Amino acid sequence: MNAVLQRAWKQRFKPGRLALAIHITLALTSTALLPESASAAPTATSTYSVSSGSLEQALLAIARQSQQTISFDPKRVAPYQAKPINGRFTLEQAILQQLQGTPLSVTATANGTLTIDAVTTTPPKAPTSALQAARDSGQTLPAITVSGGAEKSEDASVYNPSLSSSATRTTLALQETAQSVQVVSRKLIEDRQAISVEDALRNAGGVTLQGGNRGPNSLNIRGFNVTAGSTNGVSNPGTSANGSATGYSNIDGIERVEVLKGPQAVLAGNSSPAGSVNVVRKAPTAYPLHTVKFETAKYGEVKTAIDLGGPLNDDKSFRYRLNASTMHADHSFPDFNGKRADYVAPALAWEGDTTRLTVGAEFNVSRSSGPAATLYNNDRVQRLPTYRLGDKDNHFAGNAKTVYYELGQDLSDNWSFNSKATYLDSTMNYRIHETYAVATNGDLTTHELANKQDLNSISLQNDIRGKFDTGPLTHNILVGYDYQHLTTTSWDLYSGRIFTTGNYNNPDSLSFPDIPIPGYKSYKMVQDQKGLILQDQIDIWDKLHLQLSVKRAEWTSKTSTYPRNRTNTSFSDETKWIPSYGVSYDITPEVTVYANLLNSFQTAGALNTITKKPMPPSTGKSKEAGVKFNLLDDNLTITTSVFDIQQKNVVIYNIAGDAVGAEGRETKGFDFDLNGEVLPGWNISASYTFAQPKDADNSDQTGYKSRITAQPKHTGSIWSSYELQEGRFQGLGAGVGIEAASETLNGSTGNYFKMGGWAQTDASIFYRQPKYTVTLGVKNIFDRDLYDYSTTASYIGVKPGRTARLSVSYSF
Missing domain, CATH: 3.55.50.30 (Phage tail protein beta-alpha-beta fold)
Structure with missing residues (x-):
């Protein structure tokens, strides 16, 4: 040439x-x-x-x-x-x-x-x-x-997938979606060696984590707590029923993670104005796929995973996918006992001329140690010799079984019926020692906690979709009905023991007797959600796109508590019409402007101790406008947006913990997200969010002015990798990333405290060939002490120190 x-x-x-x-x-x-x-x-x-x-x-x-x-x-x-x-x-x-x-x-x-x-x-x-x-x-x-x-899907090949179906339920180009939706693709998950959904969300702008000492971390988007999420577009049990906003799938069975910013009540029903996280499972494939993966990391952690898929007959109408992994570690940061996880996810799909059916299951058993933590004492966050406040055997254990189906049936050329359903049976256990009080010399008053929660849920989603033209207008209609039923039952210790022998300066003193099995049934909750959805996506002359939807959401709850051999039962029910509006306009094929007005409602589940009446549900409203750029022949995408989120009727509590009224909250700010390939071999994912919360003055109701905590004003992350495209060392590359945030206010009334800004640096080197990939990554490469945000001075989660991870995958 x-x-x-x-x-x-x-x-x-x-x-x-x-x-x-x-x-x-x-x-x-x-x-x-x-x-x-x-x-x-x-x-x-x-x-x-x-x-x-x-x-x-x-x-x-x-x-x-x-x-x-x-x-x-x-x-x-x-x-x-x-x-x-x-x-x-x-x-x-x-x-x-x-x-x-x-x-x-x-x-x-x-x-x-x-x-x-x-x-x-x-x-x-x-x-x-x-x-x-x-x-x-x-x-x-x-x-x-x-x-x-x-061999690779779009999600496994690029940082910026072009399509999503979570925001509107219909497959729509992200460029035309009148909303800020950020996708963490499988390629980015692999490149950053993410070990969980929470780990993958470090790449999403505006997402922050708040440490939790009794289970999963709390997830925030744009300063508001995320209370609802979905898997393959089907709602997960929300946090109000002790469910999980990030679902129950293992990272090895996930194709992508989608972050929908702003209220999602039309899709999620009862939820906060924060937004939602949608996890997309790996699906059966029409091409042969056979990959085995081996990982090893600090503390003796070893993991083996397989990803198998392909057609089962000549015309590829029958397909399968099987993901499985097993992980075991001898110890856990900083010196807890080991952890383990086992995961199996089979799926089968059949596609005919007019019918598409997928059935699958997930089985996930895990035990995680911890949590690693410190506390705020003597006017500072304590730097401990070992970041542990409880016994070495403190742990969380989970066992989740999921069965699901997805059905698509063409009714004509432009009309189809679609149905999805998910059944979940989940059991969560924890055994921890929680700090009750702390002295200036480091002596701890510690009490033991044990809890078991059984969660059963079924979520159903049906809709009819159609397309027709009226002059220059093209309508994409959706009429749907959602239903979710869930039951949560909780057992605790009737009376936990108190220990005063520990001191946080002496890790050897933090050794306590085994915690008994919880046998006291503390409460049972039954929730039902129903929703009728009407949606119309209107394209006008191929440039102007309207996205209009409304949902009639009905929510009911029955909660029974069992104090001292009695049964107290309370009921709640709410019905709301929730509209959402969005518009986007293609200025050029590469530049689109958009705006939206989204709404939410969230039940309070609390009784006003003054009026003795149930607290009304909180309502949220978000106004957002932005510009989307699709550059370098679709290889690089940029989304930038400004937002104003308001929430009314947020329950407030007095210093005794009683609900005494409601207040409003507001956060204003802007986002910037960049993802894709700048030059051949040079990939980048970057985000920045400015979020300014406004403190409400509720001193007339509570006797003090509360403050919004655990929300940094500035958050950002960047990950960039480069791979040699030719020559003797083709396939050799390296990546580096930084995640950072500004200072935050933490704690609670009477004991607020500030934590300074922070930054974590990660790096990796890799070698990719058609059949295999080897990656050596190091997280927190400078071994800095990094802390989670917290709403209490007696517990501040601590992130792991420098951790190396070696990953080897082989395709055959």
Whole structure:
């Protein structure tokens, strides 16, 4: 290839896209041994979402979404632009829509490959460039063959996936979504060696964690606590029923994590104005996938995982996926006893001409040690010789079993019925020693705590979706019904022992007798949520997009407590109509502006001790406007937004812990998120959030002025990696990242305290080859003492010190 041709190649074709095409083409070799019928282009319809841009990018998107092979000469399609489409089509229909108005046609080869070629006329002359010089000199460029059936999905290949279905339930380009939605892709999860969903969320702007000494950390978005989440779009049990906002899936079975910023009551029902986290499971694949992974880390931690998938018959209509992992560690930070986790997640899928069905299950058993902690005493956060306030055997244990299905049934070309359901059976246990009081010399008064919680839930989601045109308007209608029923039962110790022998300056003194099994049934809660959803996504002249929705949410709760052989029962019920509005406008194919008005409601579950009446639910309203950029041929995306979130009727408590009234809260700020590939091999994920909360003056009700705690004004993170694209050391690379936040106010009334800003630096080196990848990463590389935010002075969670992790994966 001469110098002119090389310049043409580099200017016209982005190496990042070439790398993707090469990976996809290599993966296709695994299907070459199938009969011809297996490779034939299917006539079944699928959902396609293609944005405006170049025709080349549209064909690449259709290939990825269809998991089929498309062959074309890039120079032939270079002069033409894509037509935005969003709906269900056959593969041929999707391609023909893009070829309308061009002298190009699509034909199928003997082995089923679809080829784009000229009909009779010559395409318009491309602008003068090095590419034109190469063509004028008689040189020709090779055709690129692209297959969606690659070894890696979009989430496993890029930092900036283009589509999401969590914000609207329908597959929609993130560029057109009138809301700030940040996706943590599988590639970013792997590159950062995330070990949990919470760990993966370190890459999401505006997300902060507040340490919890009795279970999972509390998750905040834009200064508000996240109370609801979903898995594959189906609501998880909320935190009001001691559920989990981040779900019950293991990180090894997750394809991506989506952060929806701002109120999500239309989707989640009873929830705070913070937003929501949607976890997307790995799905059955139409291409062979066989990967084994080995990890080892500090404290003797060893993990082995497998990821298997592929078709079960010649036409690939039956597919499967199996993820499994086992982890064991001898010890845990800083000197707790070991931890372990076992996970199995099988899934089967069948796709016919008009029907799509997936059934699956997840089994997750875990035991984690800790929590590592310090406290605020003598006017400062204590730097302990060992960050442990309880016994070495303090721990949390969980056992979660999940069964689910997802059904899609086409009713006609533009109408479909969709149904999802999830059943969860979860048991959580903890045995910890909690600090009750502390003396100036470090002596601790400690009491033992034991708790067992059984949670059973079923979540059902049904909807009918349709598409039709009215003049220049294209409507995408959704009419849905949600239902969730859950029961939570809790057991505690009737009376825990008190110990006064410990001192936080002497770790050896923090040794206590084994904690008994909890046998006192303390409460039982039964909750039901029902919701009717009406939604219309309206496209006007392909540039203006309206997203209108309303939900009639009905929430009921029955709580029974059992003090001293008595039973006290309380009931709550609320019904709300909750509207949400969003609009986006494509200024250019690369730039979109948007705005939204979102609402929320959250039940209080408390009784006003003065009026003896139930506290009314809190309501939230968020106003947001922003700009989205899709740059470098879709390789780099930027979302920037300003927001104003208000919440009313937030329950406030007096110093004795009694609910005495309600107040309003407000946070204003802005976000900046950047994700993608800047240059071939150079990937970046960066975010920054400014959030300014406003303290409410409720001293007339409580006798004091409360403060908003655990909310930094500035938070940010950046992760950047570079991989050599050619030469002797091709595949060798390194990554570095920094996560930082400004100072925060912590504690509670009468004992507020400040913690300074902080920063954590991580780094890794890796070597990637077609069959294997080796990664050595180090988190908190400078071994700094880093603390979680806290609402009490007697417990401040401590993050692990410097931790190295070696990961090796092999595909076969």
